[in-house]
Amino acid sequence: MVVETHGLAAAIATIKEYKEKNVIAHNHHIGKKLIELCHQLVNENNLTEYINVIPSEWMPVFVFKDQSKVACQGYRTLFLQEMIKRGVLFQGVFVPCFSHTEDDVYYFAKAFSESLQVYKKALEEGYSNYLVGSPAKAVFRKIL
Numbered sequence: 001m002v003v004e005t006h007g008l009a010a011a012i013a014t015i016k017e018y019k020e021k022n023v024i025a026h027n028h029h030i031g032k033k034l035i036e037l038c039h040q041l042v043n044e045n046n047l048t049e050y051i052n053v054i055p056s057e058w059m060p061v062f063v064f065k066d067q068s069k070v071a072c073q074g075y076r077t078l079f080l081q082e083m084i085k086r087g088v089l090f091q092g093v094f095v096p097c098f099s100h101t102e103d104d105v106y107y108f109a110k111a112f113s114e115s116l117q118v119y120k121k122a123l124e125e126g127y128s129n130y131l132v133g134s135p136a137k138a139v140f141r142k143i144l
Helices: 005-021 023-044 074-083 101-124
Strands: 050-056 061-064
Touching: 005 023, 023 050, 023 101, 061 074, 074 101
Parallel strands: none
Antiparallel strands: 050 061
């Protein structure tokens, strides 16, 4: 009988690292900091009716809405486009990891703040005036 132990050894080493470096607490701290900053920026820009930051320290989720306050792929895509223009690959969620630092969170928040300015204009004039290309389609959708 052959026993594959390398997977178990890797799991044990990973658990040890998580405990010694307090990885879970670090990730929670990063997620909480990002949520706080984004909530603050959304509030300061009077966009609480149009952008929701769903607070989960493990994975904050962002919902982007149109003028009718309904979730909208066009506005979501516009926001992702603006974040990418500012050097942040963003898909509407943020997953904190051990390599993230507070400087990374501040970089994200700066890009988020600048993207909010475009979003505000788009709410007045329509996202199609700012979006390059078509809105992204939901991955899980009903196909007729």
